[in-house]
Amino acid sequence: MITVLGLGFVGLTTALGFSKKGFKVYGIDVNQERVNSIKKYEVPFYEPHLDEVLRDELGQNFIVDASLAEAVNDSKAVIICVGTPGNPDGSANLTYLLDAVKSIFEVSQGDFKVIVTKSTVPPSTVSKKVKPYVDELNSQYNKPIGLASNPEFLREGYAWDDFMNPDRVVIGVEDERSKEILNQLYLPFNAPVHYVTYNSAEFIKYLSNTLLSTLISFSNEMAMIAEHIGNIDVPGAFKILHQDKRWSGQPAAMASYVYPGCGYGGYCLPKDTAALSSIAQEHGFMPKILEGNLQINEEIKDFVADKIAAVVPTSSKIGILGLAFKSGSDDVRLSPSKFIIEKLLEKGYTNILAYDPMANEVFAKEYNLPITYVDTLPELVEQADELVLLTSWAEFKQNKALITSKRLFDFRYAFAELPSAPVADTLTA
Ligand SMILES: NC(=O)c1ccc[n+]([C@@H]2O[C@H](COP(=O)([O-])OP(=O)(O)OC[C@H]3O[C@@H](n4cnc5c(N)ncnc54)[C@H](O)[C@@H]3O)[C@@H](O)[C@H]2O)c1
Ligand SMILES: O=c1ccn([C@@H]2O[C@H](COP(=O)(O)OP(=O)(O)O[C@H]3O[C@H](CO)[C@@H](O)[C@H](O)[C@H]3O)[C@@H](O)[C@H]2O)c(=O)[nH]1
Structure with a gap:
């Protein structure tokens, strides 16, 4: 049939x-x-x-x-x-x-x-x-x-x-x-x-995905502005934003996209945002919001790497928490972790360790990066000098005491009490 x-x-x-x-x-x-x-x-x-x-x-x-x-x-x-x-x-x-x-x-x-x-x-x-x-x-x-x-x-x-x-x-x-x-x-x-019509059906799909990516880039731009100004509690500010009843719900599930992090990845939002911008330009229209959105998705990854480089000596052992593009998945396609690790390597960090509850193997196979994969979370925490959280896995959230025993750069705000990103928190790692 x-x-x-x-x-x-x-x-x-x-x-x-x-x-x-x-x-x-x-x-x-x-x-x-x-x-x-x-x-x-x-x-x-x-x-x-x-x-x-x-x-x-x-x-x-x-x-x-x-x-x-x-x-x-x-x-x-x-x-x-x-x-x-x-x-x-x-x-x-x-x-x-x-x-x-x-x-x-x-x-x-x-x-x-x-x-x-x-x-x-x-x-x-x-x-x-x-x-x-x-x-x-x-x-x-x-x-x-x-x-x-x-x-x-x-x-x-x-x-x-x-x-x-x-x-x-x-x-x-x-x-x-x-x-x-x-x-x-x-x-x-x-x-x-x-x-x-055919065109409407295709357009509705991009309407959805580019709204999601725009919300994420908006949130990330706001977080970068806040960090530059200083003395602003970024996750706290977003939590208060979500209390506006126009988001409806406690809070509305969509509010999780208005949530800063280290950029969007995966097989959909990056390529779909770029493709809609490309076809709009082919038709003679320059989409400024989409282009800005894509640019922010690049800038947020530089921002993350620069923030680490500002305080961490290159001789430190950096422990990356999370390689998948989001928790609940072993998909590593265009994962922000890949780009951030590359930027850290470029900056001279030669001692990078990484642990993901599901994606170590597939990440190693897909990207030939000179880093060391560690099999368990306790081993990573023990071996690393500094920790950088890039995917908000449930396993990380459940091990706050262990993870915060080292200096942590939490680029997913995993330990802030915010609605989590729209990912499978309830899934076991
Ligand atoms: N992954 C998602 O969450 C998601 C959600 C909605 C829409 N999409 C869209 O759906 C499409 C597929 O995404 P995916 O993540 O499933 O991709 P995928 O890469 O996981 O799977 C695509 C499959 O198609 C197979 N294939 C390629 N050419 C073929 C052919 N001629 N005949 C038979 N099989 C062929 C490949 O071998 C591969 O197994 C993409 O356009 C994507 O943008 C993806
Ligand atoms: O507040 C958020 C929410 C998501 N992300 C990131 O955005 C990316 C995409 O997340 P998500 O939307 O959960 O993943 P996908 O499975 O790629 O699903 C998107 O792309 C699919 C493919 O087109 C669509 O079908 C879905 O509706 C759409 O949500 C991931 O890197 C997330 O970490 C954030 O950074 N902050």
């Missing part, structure tokens, strides 16, 4: 989610190592709940050993969840998306099916890039194919719950047959479904 192309955070969650809702789902990935791991009931990355659902669904509704041709031809919808990384100039790299579209065309036969773009792509991608590409392929293949854009709003660490209980479903669709198929897919979900 459904094929999902790309079995990363979004694809595997999407495949298992529709499978749990009773649809027959084929999962396809070009990364054979990833597929082999899923076949062995092993989720290839850390994401709570997915392992239990994979155990329930694999071999039942969820099938990963079919060929692409078999999967596509047994499906009414083919959902593309491949990566859309940032190009060096900030624009989105659509190569994987267009390759996936082509691979569908090559095997597709017979009945009408809809290709659904769930990957995050800048507004106008489906109308200006995917549709013309499909039309071009169709001059060769002439297949009955519809298009839809269905952006995903899940957060890593909460992927399962976010997918199964979405606040809203956004579907960009411009033909009736595709709309009807998408309508069937989302009937079992208890959420408002909005049918909009």
